[in-house]
Amino acid sequence: MLAKGSSIAYFRPSLFHIVVIVKRASGCVEQKFGPLGETLKNKLKMPRKLVNHQKSVNSDRNFTVSSLEFCLSQLRKADSQLVKKAIASGDGLTQSTDDVSTRLSEAHRYAVQTCIDNSEPLAELHNQLVHCDNVFERLQATLNSFQDSLGTIGQDMKKLQLQSHHIHQELENRQKVRLELSQFVDDIVVSQPMMKTINEVDANHRGFLEALHELHHKITLIVQRGNGDAVAVNDTMPVLEGLKLKAVVKVREWLLQKMYQFRKPLSNYQVFQHQLLKCRFFYEFLLHHDIISAKELQDEYIDIISKMFFTYFKAYATRLFKLSMKDVATKDDMLGNVDTVKSGGLGGFFTSKQPVVRNKATVFSIGQRHHIIGEEFLGALIVPHAATQNNQSYQFEALFRSIQLAFVDHFSHEYLFITDFFLVSNEEAIDLHNKAMGRAMSVVLKSCEDQISLSWDAISLHLCLCMCDKFTELLKEREVPDVPDYWISVTGLLWTRLNMVMSAHYDSVKSVDLKKLIHSESLDTRPHFIVRRYAELTSAHLIIAKTSDRKMGDKMEAILESSEDSIEQLLTRMSAMQQTQKNKHVFLINNYDLILSTIDDEETKHSKIYEIVHELEQKSIDDFTEEVLEPHIGYMIKFVIECESLLNQGHTQLLVRYNDKIGTVVANFNAKWRPAVDSINTECIQLFANFSLGTNILQTIFTKYVQYINRFTKILAHDVFVRNPVCSQLVNVHQVMLEIKRFKPAY
Template sequence: MPRKRVAFQKADGNDRSFTIASLEFCLSQLRKADPNLVKKAIASGDGLTESKDDVSTRLSEAHRYAVQQCLDNSESLAQLHHQLVLCDNVFERLQATLYSFQDSLGSIGQDMKNLQLQSHHIHQELENRQKVRVELSQFVDDIAVSQKMMKAINDTDANDRGFLEALHELHHKITLIVQRGNGDAVAINDTMPILEGLKLKAIIKVREWLLQKMFQFRKPLSNYQVFQNQLLKCHFFYEFLLHHDLISAKEIQDEYIDTVSKMFFTYFKAYAARLFKLSMKDVATKDDTLGNIESAKPAGLGSLFSSKQHVVRNKATVFSIGQRHTVLSDEFFGALIVPHAATQNHISYQFESLFRSLQLAFVDHYSHEFLFITDFFLVNNKEAVELHNKAIARAMSVVLKSCEEQIALSFDAISLHLCICLCDKFVNVLAEREVPEATEYWNTVASFLWTRLNFVMAQHYDSVKAVDVKKLMHSGSLDTRPHYIVRRYAELTSAHLTIAHTSGKEIGDKMEAVLESSEDSIEQLLTRMSAMQQTQKNKHVFLINNFDLILSTIDDEESKNSKIYAIVHELEQKSIDDFVEEVLDPHVGYLIKFVNECESLQAQGHTQLLVRYNDKIGTVIANFNAKWKPAVDSINSECIQLFTNFSLGANILQTIFSKLVQYMNRLTKLLAHDVFAKNPVCAQMVNVHQVMLEIKRCKPAY
């Protein structure tokens, strides 16, 4: 536009202010102007005619100028048109070429899609053929019967490894053919008769082999576990029968259960009979009770001609436990007792050792048999338990019967308690081995033991209650030393507590009741025996010595927590308190009486009545000042001789002196009361520290 404006100015040569550019500028400003103002200007009509004429003139001139410019540049425009036509032709040919390329590319893409589809079809056909080939090859292998397998089934011994491998192969072929079904394969119809014939041959050989092994169980002195191991190595024989001949499999199972049941019955019947013959001869009898009074041996000519033999028996194991509790710990899993070896070596055993050996043998066979049945006969849960019960039931009954007979003859409470704890441990062993716990069996055995233990312990404390105290007296009196009946009780109670501790369980309610009944009978006996003492002091000394014997016998950390220990300890403390008062009474009884009466009146607030005791104070203080030192010496020498346990005597002596000092302190506190404070006699009371120094001098050096 500037070029046109310049050219226009040169052609016209006139310096007018209006140009085309200015006209365009005016029009643009006119579009931006307010329409109302434009309308108003047009309506007024001022100068529009002149402007119109001027614009027309200018437009004419511009048209002429444009035409002239076109004429001047006509050749250039013709060349430009020719060039444009050439370019259009080039572009048209290029477009045709590109369209050709596009058509070619479209056909190539389609060809590639076709090739891809063909490749996929070919790949799928290859996979299908390979699958068919594998399946067909496997099918041919499954139905093909090799000469090697036929020879192994027909000719090879069942003990040979090759027969077992051929049996696996035969089972595999028959199973696969049955699972697939016959279908339309003609080859199966040709193969199945051969496989059936081989199967019948294998069933016959396997059945005969299994029966032969089971018949070997019946041989005397044979180790059946060796044959069981052989059966387990060839457990596939039974599995083959289970899949292909249920009748033969059931026959084998029934034969095995019947054979093992008879074998266990015979074994445990013979073992129990031989085992219990090893029982010690020197065992507790019905006469070995707590209350049995030991009589002196007969003397003189009468004993020479007496037909009754007086056998000196060792009763140490009747009431004391010794090392018998190790049967629950170190010896629990010890070797079984071999009867013929023990007989040759002249060895005898306590009942609990025989009981442990019998029950351990039963538990081992019981556990082993359950594991064998589950592994060999391929059963579990309820079916396994039923088979196991059938195999072991007769042996269990004979063991129960033997135990019941022997338990009924036992009078050994320690042995019975040990056997009860053994039953609990065997139950835990079966639980750890994850086999049926035979709860009914152990409950029955425990019931036999508890019934007998209650009976034996009842005999013990009944014998104690029936003791004639007069027969225990010698020369018309009974000494204050611990009695042998109490010693028996202490040892027996200690044995029961030791057994409970060794077993790893707390004492149950049943055992607590048994021990409390025994303690009650002993307490009653001690009361009756103490009543036969000549003095009240000797009565207390007798009780203290016997209670101390009981506590010292069962004195261990575990037993101190028992109820029996607490009961006896309380009884001993009561007797000691009574003895202390009894010892002090002859020496300072007047002081004790004075102190007790005055404290009672003081506590009740009877001050006027306390005044009356002013006259007695002088006598009390004078007597005490004169007698306290001889009293200390007398008490010291007396206590040393009264008690069999020096340590106990020393403790009681210190208790007596402590009690004496307490009474002195109480008297001193009374003398400080307002009623007695002005009495000049109170100052004459001996100093308590002087008494304590004298007491320390008398302290025994045990």
């Protein structure tokens, strides 16, 4: 192989050699090249001297084929004309053949010599290759044995994994059985400490409650699981039953003792309830294991607490309502009632007894009383003995709030206690709660009914009605079931009494004897004291509705409208007794203004009563304005009204007859307008005590005054009067307005 490689390294065929090889391959080498072709054939077939094996022959053949392929590739790249020319001419082929033979011989000798020189390394290499073959054979055998061993190990691992799974499953099963058995043993075992605690320790001790929990747990679990075939359960149950009976007796006695403490006078029952709640499990134990005893305790508690609340509220109501104010409204304190005092004469001189006139301001005005349904609603309760020591007295609404708030507080607290301690809910809890508070509810209702039936204070009754709504909302906030029958009864009593009192008020107004009311020939135009009372009472009702954050109900609206109707009738009767029509209007305006100024508020302005009175006042102001303007510009007013009527009807041709009247109207106005303005100003200041009202009405009159002048001027501008020279003599309206501005208030 080395010789062959060496010959290839030194041999680089030319184009002629390539042509020769191609010719030889095609079977034409001998014919074209002769001896050179034979030499090449022999050279290619020259045997190997060092390696005489079939592989050498194959190698030479492969070499020949590869040489051929190389030559063919070179022929493809060469110039086709040059190849044809080289084949066609045979010049230099003999010389080239000799040259190739010489070079091939030298290459052969060099290759042989090289092999001889390297024979020892080649032999050593051969030995090493043989040794490596042996090593590889042994390694192959070892690996084959490893492969066989690994196959066996995989099967062993599968077996071990399967065994491990079975062992793990067995372990889990045993652990489960162990847990069940240990739990079962713990459930049925009755320890000596527990038995000793149940039998000997007092129920007040903390350890007794823990032992009771443990006993309840054991009995419950055994009952739930059932006795089954376990002999140990049959041995344990008699012991547990004995302990249960002992525990039931001790728990029942302890609970009864705590409940009997509620009977002690002046005791704080909520402290005892707190103690019961700490040991609520006592009752729960009885409820599970002795339902008869639990029902007995429940009935006993309801009976005790019912009597306790009845006694408490009866005593509290009796003492509380003794704190009522002495100077309260009576049936004589009506809107239309008049206090008369005999004065003068010898009788008054010789008698030492002074007449007493009651001040009815506190009866009809609200003052600060409305705060009781605001920030003072949830204030402290009234303590009767402390108030008695301090000589304090209260309005009825304060007493009503105190007793109702006490009832609501106890009512709420008791419901929460019953649901928490007796473990009841829904209808059962409501029924039990009503039994506990029923007697107290009846005594509170009876006490309030007695006091309401004696009340003549409409403000107080209205405040109490608003408080009933707030108490109902308070119960809802505390998530306590409401008692609709109770509150319906209370509000029914209040509405009935309020209707009666307010009816008495406006009946007294309707039945006022004006002859007794008026002590002089003429009635004063200033606001009347009955109207002032009405305004204050109406304002009180509106303030109460505003403070309670509720809209005025239909019932209250009807009551206020009835009162307003009675006052309106009274004012109509009294105004009819005025000497002049102008005084009649002034009297009505002053009284209506008093009502509006008393109930004037951002919210009450939107009330129906305010709207009614405001309309009546505006009507009276309009009538008064016409009365004031009549003496000064009545002739102009009559002229304007008649002419405008003709113009509106389209009878413009009839206006001609008014040409003669224009001169009189213009002359009178020019002569009297300035004194008229001064007179109107002086008259309004004298008639109205309220300066603000007087100035507003004065501006209204002047506005109406200027409007009539403008209307008159507009009529004069009509085509019928345009040629009348008198029209241009009328005083300019701007001059009149400048004069009027002198009387405009500075504020």
